[in-house]
Amino acid sequence: MFRKSVLLLVTLVVVLAGCSSGPDKKASTIQDPSDPTPSKAPSESQSPSHSDPSDSNSESQNPSDANPSEAQTSLTDEQILMKSPGRFAGSNYDEQKVQEALDQLSSDLTADQYTEELLLLLAEDYRPYVTTFMNFETEVKVNNERPNDKITLPASKKLHISLLLDASGSMKAQINKKSKMDSAKEAIQSFADKLPKNAEVSLRVYGHKGTGDQKDKQVSCSSTEEIFHGQGDQTDQIKEVLQGIKPAGWTPIANALKSVKQDINPETTDSIVYVVSDGIETCGGNPVQVAKELNQSKVKTVVNIIGFNVDNEGQKLLRQVATSGGGEFISVDNDEALKNYLNKAYDKLRGEWTLWKEKGEGDANIQKEQKQGAINQTQETMQRLANTENANLLAALKYLETKNGKDFPRSELSQKITERKNFAWTYARDTGKQLYDEVSKSGKKVYDDIKEEGDRNVDDLTNKKNN
Numbered sequence: 030m031f032r033k034s035v036l037l038l039v040t041l042v043v044v045l046a047g048c049s050s051g052p053d054k055k056a057s058t059i060q061d062p063s064d065p066t067p068s069k070a071p072s073e074s075q076s077p078s079h080s081d082p083s084d085s086n087s088e089s090q091n092p093s094d095a096n097p098s099e100a101q102t103s104l105t106d107e108q109i110l111m112k113s114p115g116r117f118a119g120s121n122y123d124e125q126k127v128q129e130a131l132d133q134l135s136s137d138l139t140a141d142q143y144t145e146e147l148l149l150l151l152a153e154d155y156r157p158y159v160t161t162f163m164n165f166e167t168e169v170k171v172n173n174e175r176p177n178d179k180i181t182l183p184a185s186k187k188l189h190i191s192l193l194l195d196a197s198g199s200m201k202a203q204i205n206k207k208s209k210m211d212s213a214k215e216a217i218q219s220f221a222d223k224l225p226k227n228a229e230v231s232l233r234v235y236g237h238k239g240t241g242d243q244k245d246k247q248v249s250c251s252s253t254e255e256i257f258h259g260q261g262d263q264t265d266q267i268k269e270v271l272q273g274i275k276p277a278g279w280t281p282i283a284n285a286l287k288s289v290k291q292d293i294n295p296e297t298t299d300s301i302v303y304v305v306s307d308g309i310e311t312c313g314g315n316p317v318q319v320a321k322e323l324n325q326s327k328v329k330t331v332v333n334i335i336g337f338n339v340d341n342e343g344q345k346l347l348r349q350v351a352t353s354g355g356g357e358f359i360s361v362d363n364d365e366a367l368k369n370y371l372n373k374a375y376d377k378l379r380g381e382w383t384l385w386k387e388k389g390e391g392d393a394n395i396q397k398e399q400k401q402g403a404i405n406q407t408q409e410t411m412q413r414l415a416n417t418e419n420a421n422l423l424a425a426l427k428y429l430e431t432k433n434g435k436d437f438p439r440s441e442l443s444q445k446i447t448e449r450k451n452f453a454w455t456y457a458r459d460t461g462k463q464l465y466d467e468v469s470k471s472g473k474k475v476y477d478d479i480k481e482e483g484d485r486n487v488d489d490l491t492n493k494k495n496n
Contacts, residue, residue, distance in 0.1 A: 106456050107159055114154035122421060127151070128428050136433055140441035144449075147425055153418040155453065158411045162460050167400065167467035169475045171392045176381040176486075189229045189297045189328075191289050192217055195306035195337075196237035197249075200276035202307070202338075204362070209337055213305050214271045220303075220375060221264035228261040231292040232270070235285035239278040249278025250312035253285040255292050282306060282350070283314025286323060286332065293328055300330040302354070303374070307337040309346045320354030329355075335370060336360040379490040386483025390476055397472030401465055408461030415453035422446045 117127050130150055138146065176188060194217060200210040221230060238252035239245030256270045282304065293300050302323070310316050323330040332354025334347045344360050351358035359370050426446060430439050 106452075107163060110155040110159045110453065110456060112148075112152065114156075115148060115150045115152040117150050117421075118153050118418075122151075124424065127421075127425060131425060131428055131432070134429075136436065140438040140445055143429070143438065143442050144445045147422055147446075148449075151418060151421045151425060153414045155411060155414060158407050158414075158457070161403075161407050162464065165400075165404065165464050167464055167471055169393055169396050169400070169468065169472040171389050171396065171475055171479060173385060173389050173392065175385055176378055187229065187294065187297045187299070189231065189293050189300040191292055191300065191302040191330075192221065192230070192232045193285050193289070193302060193304040193306075194232065194234045194271075194274070195280060195282075195304070195308070196234045196274050196276055197280040197308065197311070198236075198241040198276050198278055199280070199307050200337075204338060208276070209307050210274075210276045213337060214268075214274075217305065218264075218268050218271065220372075221261075221267050229294060229297070230257070230259060230261055230264060231255055232257040232267055233285060233288060233292060234274050235282070235288075236278050236280050237274055237276075241278055246279055246312070250281045250284065250314075252278065253281060253288045255288070258292065279311045280306065280308050281312040281314060282310045283316040283319045284312065286316055286319040289323065289330065290326070290328075293330070295328075297328050300328050302330055302332045302356070303335060304332065304350075305335045305337060306347065307339055307343075309339075309343045316350045317353045320350045320356075324353070324355040331356045333374075334358045338362055375490065379487055382483055382486045382490065386479060386487070389479035389483065393472055393476040393479060397468055397476075400468045400472075404461050404464050404468065408457045411457035412454050415450050415457070418453070419446065419450040422449070 116130070117123060127150060134143075134146055194213060196210070200208065200213065202209055204212065217232070221232070233253060233255045235253040236249055237254070239249030241249075256274070257264075257267050259266065286302070286304075289300075289302055300323075320332040323332060332351060333356035334351040334354075336344055336347050336358060339347060339360055344358070348358040361370055423443075423446060426439070426442055429442075430437055
């Protein structure tokens with residue numbers, strides 16, 4: 030009986046011992062002598078892909094996955110290229126220091142992670158060139174002064190032409206059976222008709238009231254009146270307003286010149302006066318001083334004197350008026366000579382339009398070529414930078430391949446490096462071409478507009494002269 034009890038007790042102990050040593054291997058610290066490799070705790074041998082996402086200390090967590098919303102936000106090309114350059118970009122590149130930095134990288138990074146790390150080291154600085162492209166002004170602007178007031182550019186120049194007609198009693202005198210007044214009227218009408226349609230024109234008469242008698246001197250010397258003010262395409266009205274003007278009294282040239290100021294639009298920048306007179310000042314004024322003041326005023330006014338059958342003494346005095354007014358004096362003896370002089374003045378205006386056109390065309394081409402040159406330079410610099418960056422990235426790739434051997438995503442990383450170069454290169458090429466084409470289009474339009482306007486005005490003036 031005792032022997033049966035002992036046998037039963039031993040059997041029970043063996044069974045219990047077997048149960049306690051079975052499933053709970055964590056408690057076992059016994060190493061198999063036949064296995065030379067030390068055993069590891071599960072926490073040390075667990076694969077990174079199975080780490081708890083909530084564990085912020087997990088070495089396998091991808092930094093780019095830390096904020097899913099950022100990863101899902103796609104950046105524009107400019108935002109990508111406007112990122113800060115790498116530590117060893119440009120003149121900071123040092124191959125040995127780059128390799129030392131690469132040695133600090135984990136050996137189990139993905140291709141995306143390697144790309145991110147390499148760009149932190151080697152990305153070139155594209156920011157100045159992207160900024161140039163983003164802020165580039167493609168519009169060609171030619172801001173040349175036109176010979177008249179038809180200007181659409183900001184710094185406009187407006188030309189005012191003032192015609193002053195002497196209506197004193199001496200203009201009754203006849204030359205070749207025609208009065209000086211009639212000849213002067215015809216010449217002025219002919220000249221006015223040939224002005225550009227967009228020129229501002231005014232016609233003022235003086236000495237047209239009273240008589241040449243002493244009793245009417247005050248009335249006559251104070252008489253000056255603007256009888257027409259309009260554009261060049263309205264000068265057909267001049268003939269009608271001139272019909273009522275008859276030679277009458279004294280010759281208040283100074284008073285008439287003073288009154289020119291009130292005929293000129295405040296926005297006018299250049300003013301030209303043509304005074305048609307057959308004699309000198311007879312009202313005691315100082316036309317020399319007034320002409321000088323006009324020439325030096327805010328609206329610079331050039332005073333030209335046309336002496337119509339004037340004696341030598343009169344020519345001398347009128348020439349002084351023209352000189353002080355910054356203009357010229359010419360003496361004519363008949364209506365044909367007067368018309369010829371006014372035609373020369375008209376030819377000069379036509380020549381100014383020709384020069385304006387030629388200068389504008391040249392300026393448009395120069396500005397277009399300068400802008401295109403700046404675009405090309407920016408594009409080529411970006412592409413050279415992309416080549417440099419690519420070479421440095423490939424050198425880093427080669428070093429990592431040598432260092433890590435087969436356990437390295439070489440093919441994927443190589444592809445991403447190539448994509449990076451193609452991205453920067455293509456951005457520079459496509460953006461440069463787009464801006465280049467915009468400049469070409471703008472430059473051509475400005476050139477064509479200038480040519481069209483210049484040719485139109487030159488042809489218009491030529492046709493008017495020939496008619």
